[in-house]
Structures are given as C-alpha cells and as structure tokens.
Amino acid sequence: MSVLGSAAQSIEGNVLTPTGWVNGSITFDQKITALPTQTVDPDSNQACYILPGFIDLHVHGAGGKDTMEGAGAIEVISRMHAQHGTTSMLATTMTAPMSDLENALHALTAVCAQRASGAARVLGVHLEGPYINPGKLGAQPDFAHAGSLEQVQHLHRIAPIKLITLAPEVEGNLAMVRQLTDLGMRVQLGHTLGTYEDGVAALENGASSFTHLYNAMSRMDHRAPGMVGAALAHANFAEIIPDLLHVHPGAIRAALRAIPKVYCVTDSTSASGMPDGEYMLGRQVVHKCLGGVRLADGTLAGSTLTMDQALKNLVKIGLELDDASKRVSTYAADFLGLSDRGRLQVDAYADLVVLDRDLNLIAVYIEGEKIELKDA
Incomplete structure (x- = not known):
C-alpha cells in the first residue's frame, strides 16, 4: 500500500459529507482524521467546495x-x-x-x-x-x-x-x-x-x-x-x-x-x-x-x-x-x-477535490497526496 501524502494537513471550505454540507477544516493524512461539524447552506456561503474525489x-x-x-x-x-x-x-x-x-x-x-x-x-x-x-x-x-x-x-x-x-x-x-x-x-x-x-x-x-x-x-x-x-x-x-x-x-x-x-x-x-x-x-x-x-x-x-x-x-x-x-x-x-472511498468521513481515504464557485478544480488530493495541477 502506498503511503504517499502521509503527513498531516488540512484545508478549509464547504465540505460535503454523507450527512450533508458542513463548513470548516477537514484534516487528513493518508486518511481523513477530522471533519468540521458546523452545518452550512453552501449557496449562502461563498467558500470553496470540497467534495469526494x-x-x-x-x-x-x-x-x-x-x-x-x-x-x-x-x-x-x-x-x-x-x-x-x-x-x-x-x-x-x-x-x-x-x-x-x-x-x-x-x-x-x-x-x-x-x-x-x-x-x-x-x-x-x-x-x-x-x-x-x-x-x-x-x-x-x-x-x-x-x-x-x-x-x-x-x-x-x-x-x-x-x-x-x-x-x-x-x-x-x-x-x-x-x-x-x-x-x-x-x-x-x-x-x-x-x-x-x-x-x-x-x-x-x-x-x-x-x-x-x-x-x-x-x-x-x-x-x-x-x-x-x-x-x-x-x-x-x-x-x-x-x-x-x-x-x-x-x-x-x-x-x-x-x-x-x-x-x-x-x-x-x-x-x-x-x-x-x-x-x-x-x-x-x-x-x-x-x-x-x-x-x-x-x-x-x-x-x-x-x-x-x-x-x-x-x-x-x-x-x-x-x-x-x-x-x-x-x-x-x-x-x-x-x-x-467516495465519501468524506473519518477513516475514509483522503481522496478529495476542491472546486471554486464555478466548479473549476482548485486542488486534488489522492490518499492525502496533493496532486500538482498543470494549469494551476
């Protein structure tokens, strides 16, 4: 099993979890370790979107x-x-x-x-x-x-x-x-x-x-x-x-x-x-x-x-x-x-995408590794 991206890191935004949208920081290494708990209406909050990869x-x-x-x-x-x-x-x-x-x-x-x-x-x-x-x-x-x-x-x-x-x-x-x-x-x-x-x-x-x-x-x-x-x-x-x-x-x-x-x-x-x-x-x-x-x-x-x-x-x-x-x-x-995989929850792999308000990719993480986007 690859251990790429195993260092602890976090990103902040409107996070889509299995139970709905929350706002704050998602923390992860190779897997997700913590999620925010503050519920949010993403239409009324202009933060970026964080979705499952x-x-x-x-x-x-x-x-x-x-x-x-x-x-x-x-x-x-x-x-x-x-x-x-x-x-x-x-x-x-x-x-x-x-x-x-x-x-x-x-x-x-x-x-x-x-x-x-x-x-x-x-x-x-x-x-x-x-x-x-x-x-x-x-x-x-x-x-x-x-x-x-x-x-x-x-x-x-x-x-x-x-x-x-x-x-x-x-x-x-x-x-x-x-x-x-x-x-x-x-x-x-x-x-x-x-x-x-x-x-x-x-x-x-x-x-x-x-x-x-x-x-x-x-x-x-x-x-x-x-x-x-x-x-x-x-x-x-x-x-x-x-x-x-x-x-x-x-x-x-x-x-x-x-x-x-x-x-x-x-x-x-x-x-x-x-x-x-x-x-x-x-x-x-x-x-x-x-x-x-x-x-x-x-x-x-x-x-x-x-x-x-x-x-x-x-x-x-x-x-x-x-x-x-x-x-x-x-x-x-x-x-x-x-x-x-396919969901942002604790102990799932840190596979996630970060999108701007127009749904353009800002960042991609695969098993915690941040992918260097060529157009970024």
Whole structure:
C-alpha cells in the first residue's frame, strides 16, 4: 500500500459529507482524521467546495495512450485523469485476442498493487468483452466470443478483475454471470441484443449494472422493452456517459428517476486531453473531432470526457451539486462495495477535490497526496 501524502494537513471550505454540507477544516493524512461539524447552506456561503474525489469505472485511455498498449501506458492515463479530479479508476480493456488481453493485464499488475505519485489509484480491471454480442460491437473490435470462466480466472491471476461487461443472451453467458459474482466480481450487461427477459434473468442471476446505459444495447419499445427497459424497470445501478453526446439530457434525467444509483463514467479514450486527430482504441483507429471520438463510419467510439466536466454537465442539466457529486463518486464506490472511498468521513481515504464557485478544480488530493495541477 502506498503511503504517499502521509503527513498531516488540512484545508478549509464547504465540505460535503454523507450527512450533508458542513463548513470548516477537514484534516487528513493518508486518511481523513477530522471533519468540521458546523452545518452550512453552501449557496449562502461563498467558500470553496470540497467534495469526494471522482471515481471512474470505465477508462480506456488518455494523453495519447490506450490501456491495451501495455507497458507504460497506464501511468500516463492515470496521471492525466488525476489532473481532472479522478482519484480512483478501473483500467478498461477492449474485446481482443487473449494474447492482447494478457499483455495489457501484465502491464497492470504492478500498477494495481502500488499507486504512483501524481496518479489516480487503479483499483483493478474492467474487462469490457470479449464476451459480448458480435451483432452489437459498437466500437469494439470483432473478437467477441462466448464466455469462458477459465479465461477469466486466468486473466484474474495476472491482474485483479473487478468488473466484467458481457451480453447475457450469448450462449453460456447467463450461467457464467452467477459464477463470476460468486468469485466476487461485478457483472454489467452491455454490448447486447438481449431482450427485456434476458436482462431480468441476468439480474436474477447476479448481474448488478449496465454498461454505458442506452448505448450498444437493445432499445426500449413499449411492446418490446429490450435491455434498456430491463435497466429502467429493475436496476439499482447503471453507468452512463454524461458528455451530452452519447445520451440526450432528457434520457439522462429519465434514467436518474428510474435507477436509484446511476453513476457516471467517461469511457475515455487515448484522445482524451489531446488535439483533434487519429488515435488508437485497442486495435481500432478512432478520429477525434468536434468534441467526439468516432470510427471511420461515424460510430461513437468512447469519449474525451473527464470527470470534472461530467460533474459540470450534471449540474448544467439541473442536478443539485450534492446529488451530482454522488453520481461521479459515491455510487461507483457503493457499486464496488468500497466504504472507504467516495465519501468524506473519518477513516475514509483522503481522496478529495476542491472546486471554486464555478466548479473549476482548485486542488486534488489522492490518499492525502496533493496532486500538482498543470494549469494551476
């Protein structure tokens, strides 16, 4: 375990705790040691905001680097996202041949065990495929195949797999959902042509969330509710990309009313933080232009979103700041079963972001280490 940032320190402002807003000094070393007790209405007090650090469970890349590149890439990716307030993340792979996945996970072994200075904590791996529907690849390369518990266990021995995206309708995958959850992994449904009934069956067998809700899944119709209908009717968790390009604000708001703990992800690519041009997403060439990332045929291929912008977008479409904060931090921690991240409370990790009144980042702390912001 890294002990970076272990010296005692404190910062003062309007602090968002699990029980509401308080004003004063939050004290911490690697973990939070004391919190203020004076309640406050943050709208009537012009102090800065202190929120839990952002948690992103779907990160493919940033800074010109892609998780599938292997050695060295994840350090660039995790440092770039730390610059935007992400304090914890899951390194996300692409559907790919087993040799490519092995190479990517070997590069993640040491990073998952030890956080580098200036970098977000890499909690583990989000395996997005290859157990998805080949008819709903989205921007995934065409290496999809039926699930294999033996393959997952082999990869898990290389680096810790925390989350797997699969299509429940693919032969053998429904049975594997229960096996994976019994191993302590979270299962999300995505890249799927499954029916409403397939989704409900997967939830009953232990699946607990949906990957980039609405995108790359069967749509909802009033006579054929599809995978989206299963999510809206039954899910407690789902991830969504709030770049206002992948999902219309109205559809985001509909999801927030139906699913108690919708949490935000970036689905960020190597193009994040980079100028317009060509980049790699696994084995796919993607093009960044006009604020989006697409394949040559126009298919959306991840995003350039950062979590600080995700927070701003949620507030822009009408969420209160405390609600938006939960959706970029707390609910993702809840989904992974983490009680010591995603909330500002005594004995939780000192993962926090400091924002000005316009929600611009002033400071980022990861496990007590103050991150030097390049634009600061």
